[in-house]
Amino acid sequence: MKHVSLLLNSIASRKLIYGGLLLVAITGCSPEKASEQQTSAAAPAPATQGQYQVATAEISNANDFSLQQEPVYFSFYDLGIDSNDAAKLAVLVGDQVQASQSVDTDGDGALDGLLFVSDFAPAERKNFVISTDPAIVKPALKKQTQAEISIKEGGEWNGKVYEGGTFKNVDSVNPPPQYTDHSYWIRYEGPGIESDKVAYRIYLDWRNGFDIFGKKVSDVVLQNVGLDGYESYHHNADWGVDVLKVGKSLGMGGFGFWNGKSVELVSQTDSRSATITNNGDIYSGFRINYNGWQVNNQKLDMTAHFAMNAGSRLVKVNLSKTERLPNMAIGLVKHPGTSLLQGNQETSGYAWTYVASWGKQSLSGENDHLGMAIIFRRDDRAQQTEDETSYVSVMKDKGGQLEYYFLAAWEHELDGVKTEAEFKAYLDREVLRLTKEPRVRFESTLSAEAKKKPLTADVALNWTKALADSELDRKTLNYHYQGWDENRRRPSKFEYDVVGLQIMALQALNEVSPDARYVDAAEKVTGSFIADDGHIHTFEPELFSIDLTKPGDVVMVLEQRTGEEKYRKAVDFLRENLKRHPRTSGGAFWHRSTYPNQLWLDGVYMGMPFLAQYAALYETGEQQHESFKEAVHEFVIAREQLRNPDTGLYYHAWDESKKAPWANKETGQASQYWLRGLGWYAMALVDVLDYLPESETELRKTMIDITQELAADLVRYQDAETGTWWQILDKPGAIANYRESSGSAMFTYFYAKAVNKGYLPESYRDVAIKAYQGLINEFVTVHKDGKISMTDQCLVAGLGFGRDGSYDYYMTERIFSNDAKGNGPFIFAGVEMYKLLKQ
Template sequence: MQDDFNQRFERVITLISMRHDKTLGAIFSISLMVAALAGCSPDQSKQATNTETTSTPSAAVNHQLAQLEVSNANAFALDREPVFIPLYDLGLDANNPKAQQLAIKSDEQILPSQLVDTDGDETLDALLFNADFASAQTRRFTVSADPSISKPVVKKQTQAEISIKEGGEWQGKEYVGGTFKNVDRVTPPPQYTDHSYWIRYEGPGIESDKVGYRIYLDWRNGFDIFGKKVHEMVLQNVGQDGYDSYHHNADWGVDVLKVGKSLGMGGFGFWNGKSVELVSQVDTRDAIITNNGDLYSGFIINYKGWQINDTKLDLKAHFTMTAGSRLVKVDLNASKEIPNFAIGMVKHPGTTLLQGNTEKSGYAWTYVGSWGKQSLSGPDDHLGMAIIFRRGDRQEQTEDESSYVSVMNDNGGNLEYYFLAAWEHELDGIKTEADFKAYLEREVDRLTKAPRIRFESTLSAEAKQNLLTPESALSWAKKLADSELDRKTLKYHYGGWDEYRRRPAKFEYDVAGLQIQALQDLNGVSPDQRYVDAAEIVTGSFVTEEGNIHTFPPELFSIDLTNPGRVLILLEQRTGKEKYRKAVDYLRNHLKIHPRTSEGAFWHRATYPNQLWLDGVYMGIPFLIQYASIYETGAVQHASFKEGIHEFDITRNRLRADNGLYIHAWDESKEAFWADKETGLASQYWSRGMGWLAMAMVDVLDYLPESETDLRKTMLDMVNEFAADIIRYQDPETGTWWQITDKPGELANYRESTGTAMFTYFLAKALNNGYLPAEYKEPALKAYQGLIKEFVTVHADGKISMTNQCLVAGLGFGRDGSYDYYMTERIVSNDPKGNGPFIMAGIEIYKLLKQAQ
């Protein structure tokens, strides 16, 4: 039966990827999307004034590829908000002819769209469209590939170009004669330098309908601004009549910034402790146009052999702009880590330094800007400039003789930020400091709370038929496990790389613990040597022959770092290697000295003193109970069992609210800034926090013997109580749960997959083991169906992705535990904290359905 299901799955993948244009529109019907979209308010937003729309031919429905539901997560309107749909999620690649036929429909209108290269690898990888949203508005869109559709006529709103002279000759460092010609790429020759008169306006340029910028492609690496008085594209004419013309006011605008030896507008370099060293000493620098479209344009500069101190590295910088925006997005990728990487802007006399809120919670954006009479266009003209960056990416704010400087943390050689300028003489320009600050605040909010997207491709929908069979449940678990083994799981070994945290891999709970544990569970029902091997390749790699654990800081007393010990127990039992026994003994002994609250609950870690988190119960207690069941006996074993179950008692007494839900955390000292000063409690019910607790409940029962009657009763009572409470908050439409559990539909809240997977696992496992009565089978299966229908994307290569995962959430260190905080954390796909529970949930649903056969 399993082989039959896999063969049907692969046939679906093949048929759909080959025959989108014949049958898919007819078969694409998914109840969760229909129900969701039926309740949406009608679209009241206007289309961009500089575009035209075209009615949809009825034949387009036969070529439908996907449906989207996009929600504005902010309490203000969004104008021409960019929405990106990866071609991979549509089951296409850039070479598929259908990619050129893609169209976006909303309310029977075809919207402007563009195929784009988002990562600068010179391969188209996404479909971009712009849409307007009223405050908190939700809109529906359909993606189709129909050659008969008449695409809308779009006025060009972005541009990227680089122009060099041909037909002349080099005379020393100056190019004499010739005419300009736009090219897609250029590598300046060794003699090229500033004022060589070979590259028009001295480097690549980029613009939107709001503003333009140029970057000197020479030792200065300066970033300059073209202030615009018109919405039309102007770069194609700038500098055509000589190098001085754009320094003088014209109908289109003017060069408005004096850059000098500074960072200019949004430039980057190396902070040596006293000043910024620009990207000057390089072997070569290449400029390549990656996008030059109506809605999205960009270019990359490859700096080869940038010399910093006594080392050389390569740096790739990708610059992109979207229609209707002043912002340039900058993605930097270096071949080596760069300590003290610097970004910033020119420091002109008489300007005011503006700083955004650095106390914002979570993965929020903030800014540094300047405002004042700093424009070259006239002595009284105001100009605002800013860089926008992730709150946690900055080490310090400083300055040197010529620049306001933000020294950034090293993120494995990667950095993402934006720069922007606002000139008062733009059409509808920003004219006051107060208005500029308000504009910046809105932009960082817009970036922090990106639109919430629910996505279902036709490819995915067809693959999700007949979900409620044992074979399909097991197959979905294996599909994600196998997809992640191919993508990144095995990269998390000691000395490897943590993709999402952008740092070397560590002995942590999510991969070394949770995801590897899920693979071992999967091997128990569907044996595969790759699953077995992953335990030693990843988790085992952190253990030395002496039983020491790499990257385990004992002084941190992080309860999170206990969780991978469950995999080490398995490895010890499987291999008999002494090093694993030493490692698990060390983890158990470390728990004995772990600091605790006055009632005996483990602190979350030393930097979170006196705090009990729901997460920590899962991280420490199943390991403690499992260790005791295997390695301890008699009174010692019983004491360990009592110690573990006591943690659940404290958690219930301290964190369970009158509504039956559990608050994320409690600070006994009531001193944490997020804690209520009377109760010490945090303020929100976070679904994944409760998911950690729910999984811990059923997992400890695996190792708590029947002879421990009272302790088992405590846990069984808690399981039944929690099950009754949590299903009251199950989304009636989809069977899933929301990021903040008790606030479905509130602004920026979203249906969240990791918590949903954990609750599904909890319910199904409790049913399988007889902890819950049969009446819970229906909500368990509904949760599982929602998990697959709402959060799985199927790709044409046979891999799948798990979407809408909250990457991380915590308290302290800039995270205030407010509702708004939980809305700021990144939403990602294929993170181990979701992958593990997804695989485990599939295994338990497989067992549940198998019992019914």
């Protein structure tokens, strides 16, 4: 069974949902599609198995507080089925049917996955079955969400005003040129969306205002709002009331362009249109297309998709632009007497945080309190500012895409938030819920069937080639110079993961299974960064980042393969830069200049195989020996400073100055044993040994001794059930901890290669096989198109700049799929397992 985090909270950043789960591109859906969406409510059901079982999932709450109606999403692609099966799907816990709905999350008019909701106690773990069993009864669920657009028909236009006629709900609308504010043509002036908590509307005119309908009831109400014109919903009614004065501001979570002094709203467009994409019981959404937005001396098209889940105040917004636009602004109306609240800014860049306002800012009464907030990933914001009308968050441009949430909490809603302290506590919990998504171990029936073949050398090679080929088709070749880093959402750079690690893994695979695509990838990706004069594009020598040395491994392969002078110049430059690299007093390479005096386990892998390989290829005599000594010394000092003799495990990093916030003030050590950190070190051990000749007897003995010691220690932490390892090695089963695939692949490679090379005795052969079988069973998803995905990869983890190195910090970093930091080790591990099983 594999583990993936496939939650609706993160749909916009994935299309293979971390299995690939790609960026949301928002287009539309017809009401016929919406009417096809199936719903279900908790009710007894028969057990399901055999031909009807689609998938199983073990889902656990990663937080120490309860979750109500927590949304979980699986794409049909990951489930291994077609959308034709959507109407048959049901989700069960035991014999209880869960509320579920087939949804169109990217708004392209086609259902793409299954959404279901479930309650979780703190740290609770539940087992789910997804089935198409026709015997399962799916009773109707009370409608908790709604999206709608309503326009008048039967009247006529008189200038900009529509006179007469009656309102009719439609699935999409393209306003005529004369339509503007107060035209009395669109009911409440634009599309609306609601949950059982709150409702919102967006003006489909030059104001692009975002407004709030405070609700006093849990029923859906939008269908009854504004039937008699604009005035009625400004007065208190049984259902609620319009509670916000928007004016010319960003209103409730709106967006525009920050020109350096003020926000320019999305006003000047050639046209705009709206389409309902989902109108279901537990999930609803709509899309707005802004065509020809004139701003910042350019013209672009932009699409915004808005979606809500049952039981939530939050609206998920996905913005997609045809052109990059710096200084996109999101924010809140700035009313007098309100307090500006900000969430944690000293956190991981991928963690969610917020900007909010609280105060007597409701239209419904002089003493009514209203809270409003926008929630975004910390690293997405460039600056916080304000203009005359709005609190403004200026956002970075990451390839024309932006995802965020907005929400409102009115004190008169059911169980409403009454005080500023309650509102802040609620927001703090919401960002934790979004950041620490439930942990999901998932296995589709399609994947399970594909894994039934006994493990042989050929089976291992087939799995290895399957991921390599899948990634070549998906995105590997896009990482060339001036290309695009899809996972980080930025232009590609001369970096360690794809340009170094994954391309190098393809070269290793080519040695056992020759394929021109693997060979060509080295030049198309890594080689593209090397200019004719040997200059390395995007490389920053004065940053002294040891990470940036890693692609040099591939550059050496290219130099040996082609003999081209530019590659030799490039590797010589990297070697000279290592000579200038700052070091600790004991000689360990700093991780980079912005992390002074710090040795990280990561850096041992990034620099030492390059140093040893360069020495083996291009140096001789005493110069070569000194380089080998320097490479081996890095392992020795890492062992001295980072290994805990009581556990045999290595801490992630060490600060010689003991000044870093994460560093122990007595030892300088970080506090946690991070799996991938030690995985980097383990891979580096067996890789550097490749380049140490037999004549370097003492150096080889040092490396083999460390290898054997580490192998004996690591096996004690191997998960007995699966053969894999946990994100924080010494805390298996702790709340939010999970079995992590990239580090597990690194340890698999370490054991298999060490056995193959004779560094470890044959008794470790079974450890390697168990680990590799665990990689396949736990972390591989098979798709119907023949591609596979590697799941449960910690996208990134580090120290400093908001990353405090605590256990909780490592639990807040994003869990991803198909990232090079896992793909590369998976491919390396598969190559070594192929060799091991062929013996």
